[in-house]
Amino acid sequence: MAWPAIDSEELWFESRYAGFGVAVSRRATVGHTYRAAVPPFIADLDPTVSSATAAVVDEATEALVRFDAGLGGEIAAFAPLLMRSEAAASSQIEHLTASARAVFTAELGDTSRQNAAQIVANTRAMQAALDLADELTTETVLSMHAALLDGDPNHDAGAWRDEPVWIGRSADSPDGADFVAPRAERVPGLIDDVMRFARRTDLPRLVQIAVVHAQFETVHPFTDGNGRTGRALMQAMFRGTGVTRNVTIPVSAGLLTDTAGYHAALDAYRAGDVEAIVTATAEACFRAVQNASVLVDDVHAVQERWRATVRSRSDSAVWRVLEVIARQPVVTAGTLAVALGPAVNVYRALDTLVAAGVLRAKSEYSLRSRVYRSDEVLAALDAFAARAGRRG
Template sequence: MAELLRCLGESSLDRGGLSRRDRSAGSFDTYVPDLLVGRAFTLDGPTAADVADAEIAIARLDRDATALSDTEVLSRLLLRAEAVASSRIEGLEIGARRLLRAEAAAAFDGRSTDVTAVEVLANIDALALGVRSVSRGQEITAEVLTDVHRRLMAGTNLASHGGSYRDQQNWIGGSSSNPRSAYVPPPPRYVDALMADLIAFANTDDLPAVAQAAIAHAQFETIHPFVDGNGRAGRVLIHLVLRRRGLSERVIAPVSLVLATATRSYIDGLTGFRHLGPPDSAAAMEGANAWIGSFAAACTQAVADAAVFEVRTSALLARWRERVAPLRADSAAALLLPHLIGAPIITATTAAALVQRSFPTANAAIDRLVDAGILRQLTVGRRNRAFEAPEVFEAFGALERCFANPDGEAHSPQRPVPRG
């Protein structure tokens, strides 16, 4: 039965620069959730319908995303967008152009001086690792989740905690030194058993996949098993569940892009999932259904907006081909065009790798696209020459504006959209 446990806080008298309230010792309540394995979840009519709609939409996106000549391009772009949005929910705000320039600089110089970009790039790396680690029917393991977390923490001042469950109390909200007025996850001694139960639940097939992903994510955030990075790691878990169930094997639905437009509602949904008392109580069922329904609706909206973006980028490709015509289908320039959607900042070296042609051939292709106004030269890192496709960033900005508005229209957003 889910319950609150009263814990005694440690004194902070030895810490300077704190208010009397923060320095004072005191007690606080930690929340210990119900186990998931064996718990009965009954979806009410509206929630079941929302889940069914979401599963149909996700499966259709995965099956029919063919407007781009290379589905991997769309997959890579949506994966990046998902990781960026997941990071944004945690306060890591960065635009696509700035992120990609930092990525290119790191490729040249071995590192980037943009601290925010380093964290977001680690999130992209972690999400990519996660979705590659599990395919249809394969087990989600503790090792997969800890590897994801290790990638997330790489290059941060908490790297030493990467890949390990916490052995200290953490909390969400309150002050940095005192958990009053905060949500306080279960004490560290409960984490191993709760995570083992969660992983076992994530490998069951009793519930619809979207409902299972929603519950697994909410439970992960409730446990908060790591010192930091729980939000981003927990959103990777969503895609692991959907991959294991065979719903999104090629293209991920960027659900974090929708959740990021309504962060307060997202947090409220997770909070409502955390009931007190028996798991079959009316309050427990109501909270679970409200969260699952909200999550399913976010999935459906994410798929709809991703499909709109796919159509727009397909139209952009068609315009590019007209501008450089005539162009042989097997030429390096023609082969490079679709890759620019997923990799809008390139060098001659990366272009050669993308189209599997020689460096001089790739360089000549870049020159042709520069002459056509599709690429423009820029400098990244210290002195290194690279090229960007500015129209891709414009298209991505339109996508962000689309996601930032509940009505899906690409006009002035109802939440801030990062600048380049």
């Protein structure tokens, strides 16, 4: 059967300005009717795609599995970098951008750059998603959102919304919006339904992940962070369904390459077209693997230069420090000591690497500490982001 399109219902909107006395030009927005989406329940539906799209889905899945398996022996180095790259790309879709240096400095506790701090929060949401990959339930979704918006004074972290939300046009009223999400009372049942669909084991995995993501974004269960939480849920499903076992594939970076196409595919899904979002997801997977492969090669090249530059014994603590730097290119002596333990003289190793030109050191007032960074690894991460940001 064809995939059902969303329906709609007429509701009454009461403006936040009601009762406060508003200008004549805004009185029309105090109260009015509007139409909100009524998505179908999908838990027991079977999405179908053309044979051509099914072939692309199979190829994309194989590409993800091969890339993930190929990094099996280098998980320690690349899993953290790829997860942070995915978090940054997912945030960039929401117009939250920051340099790799700013993001890693924010991880150390520098909250002076708001975008970087939000990307760090998105990394926490991604980690929560991976930790709960075997438990695809409504509680999983709430836990991811709680990690994403923890401490946000403007939104309830880890709680379903109790108010209308919409996309586009005015922030004050859904009148003329591009899309109005279902009324809040429908949210718990719809999310329970989509998570039942997510736990099924009889569907092509990439098709299932694409549909779950599109349905989740259609429900829009939170007042903020829906896109980032929805893309974190994709990562939970990649891991939970066994497509990935070792690393986070930065699929958001693939979607970011063509955000217009991504949003058009979501619109098409709401009109009853499953094919568009499945194709967009598969193409994003191909782009993600290609971009991530370049990042891996770039970091390998950096490590080769380190080996050619640093003159230390093979058993020197310097090499253990560089193992940490490869996955966390901005550190303090304190964070490094925690990572390596008290037996390592991190100060001597850091001095050696600064003298060799491998690391740069700078005192950060906001952290009240001396910060050490690898500009080469940071440049590789920024180049990854730049490639993802190109519009196709």
